[in-house]
Amino acid sequence: MSTIVLDRAAVRVAVDGRHAPKTLLAALTLRLTEQRIGVIGANGSGKSTLLRLLNGLVAPSSGTVTVDRWDTVRAVREVRRRVGFVFTDPLSQLVMPTGREDVELSLRRSVRNGRERSRQAEATLDRFGLLALADQSIYELSGGERQLLALAAVLAVDPEVLVLDEPSTLLDLRNRELLRRTLAGLSQQVILSTHDLELALDLDRVLVVDAGTVVFDGAPAAAVEHYRALCAAGLPASGAAGHRPAPENLQPVQLHPERP
Amino acid sequence: MSGHGFLLANYVPGTSPLHRAPLWLKFLLVLGCGMASFLIVDWAAAAAALAVMCALFLISGAGLRRLVRAVRPVLPVLAMIGLFQWWQLGGPTAARIVLNVLVCIVAASILTATTPVQRLLDGVASLARPFRRFGADPERFALTIAIMLRSIPFIAGAYSDVRDSARARGLERNPRALILPVFITTVAFARQTGDALAARGLGEAETDTQSGPGAKTQPEAEKPTQPAGPGGHALP
Numbered sequence: 001m002s003t004i005v006l007d008r009a010a011v012r013v014a015v016d017g018r019h020a021p022k023t024l025l026a027a028l029t030l031r032l033t034e035q036r037i038g039v040i041g042a043n044g045s046g047k048s049t050l051l052r053l054l055n056g057l058v059a060p061s062s063g064t065v066t067v068d069r070w071d072t073v074r075a076v077r078e079v080r081r082r083v084g085f086v087f088t089d090p091l092s093q094l095v096m097p098t099g100r101e102d103v104e105l106s107l108r109r110s111v112r113n114g115r116e117r118s119r120q121a122e123a124t125l126d127r128f129g130l131l132a133l134a135d136q137s138i139y140e141l142s143g144g145e146r147q148l149l150a151l152a153a154v155l156a157v158d159p160e161v162l163v164l165d166e167p168s169t170l171l172d173l174r175n176r177e178l179l180r181r182t183l184a185g186l187s188q189q190v191i192l193s194t195h196d197l198e199l200a201l202d203l204d205r206v207l208v209v210d211a212g213t214v215v216f217d218g219a220p221a222a223a224v225e226h227y228r229a230l231c232a233a234g235l236p237a238s239g240a241a242g243h244r245p246a247p248e249n250l251q252p253v254q255l256h257p258e259r260p
Numbered sequence: 261m262s263g264h265g266f267l268l269a270n271y272v273p274g275t276s277p278l279h280r281a282p283l284w285l286k287f288l289l290v291l292g293c294g295m296a297s298f299l300i301v302d303w304a305a306a307a308a309a310l311a312v313m314c315a316l317f318l319i320s321g322a323g324l325r326r327l328v329r330a331v332r333p334v335l336p337v338l339a340m341i342g343l344f345q346w347w348q349l350g351g352p353t354a355a356r357i358v359l360n361v362l363v364c365i366v367a368a369s370i371l372t373a374t375t376p377v378q379r380l381l382d383g384v385a386s387l388a389r390p391f392r393r394f395g396a397d398p399e400r401f402a403l404t405i406a407i408m409l410r411s412i413p414f415i416a417g418a419y420s421d422v423r424d425s426a427r428a429r430g431l432e433r434n435p436r437a438l439i440l441p442v443f444i445t446t447v448a449f450a451r452q453t454g455d456a457l458a459a460r461g462l463g464e465a466e467t468d469t470q471s472g473p474g475a476k477t478q479p480e481a482e483k484p485t486q487p488a489g490p491g492g493h494a495l496p
Contacts, residue, residue: 057459077461085459093456095410097270101377105406106460108399114382137270154460 002082002160002189004032004054008063011049011212024049026213027063032191034204036183038220039193040227041209042234047193050209051163054191055083067161084159084188088166090150091138099125099141099149100134106156124156128182144175148182155188164192168199197224270326271376278320278374283383286371293367297360303352306359313366322373330369331362333416338362372409381406403463407453418445 006028012021025046032054039047052058053065056072056079065072072079087093096102103121111117125131128148133141141149147167154162164183168176180199183190192199200206206223208216208230216226273279278286293313300306317327338358345354372380381402388401422441423432431437457463 055459057455080459080461087452087456087459092452093459095406095453095456095462096377097409097413098377101271104378105381105462108378108381108402109461114378117378135271135273157461 001033001035002068004030004068004161004191005066006030006032006053006060006063007066009053009060009065010062011046011053011058012061021061023212025053028214029063030207030214030217035189036203036205037189037191038200038203038206038223039191039209040195040197040200040206040223041193042231045209046212047209048165049212050207050214051085051165051191051193054161054163055080055085057085081157082159083161083163084154084157086147086150086154086162086164086167088169090143090146093150094138094146094153097137098135099130099138099152102138102149102153103156106153110157121156124152128152142175143170143172144178147171147175147179151179151182155186160188162186162188162190164190166193166195168194168196197227200224270372272320272322272326272373274321274374276320276374278316278370281374283375283379286375287383287387290364290367290371293363297364300356300360303355303359306356306363309363310359310366313363313370317366317370317373320370320374322369326373327366327369331365334361334365377406377409400463403457407457410453411449414449415442415446418442418449421445 008027008029009025010023010027011025012023014021028050039050041047049058053060053072054067056065056076059073067079067082070078070082094102096105100118100121103124104117107117107120111120122131122134125134128151130145130149130152133145133149138146138149147170151162151164151167167183168179171179176196176199180202183192184202192203194200201220201224203220205218206216206220207214208223208227210230215230216223293309296309297306300309314327318324338361341361342354342358345357375383384405385398385402388396388398391401392398419438419442422438422445425441426432426434426437429437
């Protein structure tokens with residue numbers, strides 16, 4: 001199991017010269033060691049920024065992020081070899097016209113021999129039940145098949161950690177279930193962001209992110225409960241009359257203790 | 261969804277003579293057609309060359325439908341070019357220019373329809389290998405071709421989507437409503453592609469002097485990490 005450590009990692013972006021930089025993620029210290037970790041929160045709360053820190057797609061403005069002690073800025077290549085990343089929209093990450101070609105592209109760096117590369121690509125596609133669709137255009141696949149293919153293309157190079165940014169957002173119920181089962185069967189450490197609270201309940205640990213800050217970190221059921229209360233508290237008063245809990249009724253913030 | 265446009269045929273598995281032809285010969289065919297487009301000055305010769313290319317495409321077994329799909333997206337642009345050239349330089353020159361462009365597109369489609377992309381990329385990487393001595397990474401050449409193959413249909417698809425949206429809003433005659441969204445979509449697509457390649461570790465330099473597990477890269481000892489302080493986690 002990999003150990004990912006965020007040490008006072010913050011992300012700020014300069015909007016223009018006149019205003020102070022906007023904080024996307026406030027200084028955050030975390031140690032991620034569990035097999036299945038989830039990040040939940042509203043749109044624009046900083047979930048994607050947090051996940052992108054983990055494989056160096058976003059560099060922290062201050063602090064450090066390390067994966068098994070490899071710094072995500074200074075050793076980005078080593079980090080990306082260990083941490084695979086799956087985007088929300090598989091079409092934004094599938095580079096080649098067909099699944100077979102895309103998986104083979106993933107393997108180009110690690111497997112020089114063309115025949116061996118084809119064999120490994122075939123084995124990967126077979127593992128995900130995608131062999132029959134291997135030569136179809138990616139545009140002809142269903143959303144679920146594309147998401148599975150994106151997953152297969154990333155897992156083809158056998159990363160130790162798999163980071164998924166809202167992998168089920170574009171999927172229907174059946175494909176969401178398929179993805180859920182597939183993720184459950186992986187040996188990799190999985191860190192994902194999601195709006196699917198049922199999926200979040202399957203995990204070992206869940207972080208709730210709000211306005212660039214982790215406001216809850218702990219067991220999935222409690223985290224989901226906290227997130228629901230947070231959402232209800234943020235609804236406009238007219239739209240949620242009678243359902244809006246007073247802020248004092250929100251659960252207190254649980255700072256996660258050092259985890260094994 | 262953007263990206264459904266087609267330009268250049270996708271690989272079609274088969275055993276035709278064109279499938280079995282060595283890659284360098286097919287590269288030469290495309291190169292020859294590109295050069296011929298500058299050399300051929302007679303529209304009838306250009307038409308004959310196009311007929312030969314179309315015949316070769318059909319011999320490959322890729323089929324007439326794929327040929328039409330490969331050519332169709334460029335027809336509006338070619339029609340505009342043809343009309344402009346006709347007005348400026350007369351009918352025969354306009355016909356020659358349009359036919360020469362079509363020859364190049366069909367020749368490129370023969371290459372992509374009869375060669376698996378990975379073989380194409382291997383070929384490009386081999387061709388680029390001599391540049392290694394100047395510090396170039398052959399795999400990056402191959403990756404550039406891969407991205408080009410992905411980007412052309414995407415941009416064609418984006419144009420088609422934007423044109424439909426403009427029509428739906430009655431703005432089909434407004435060039436700004438057509439060009440600006442395609443431009444913005446293309447830039448966003450380029451950024452997405454860059455992110456996707458970076459996330460998969462594709463396109464990175466072969467040698468990465470900073471990535472070795474040396475003292476500069478790896479901390480001597482893992483720093484103990486503390487849970488975040490309550491100040492940083494307070495609810496609003």
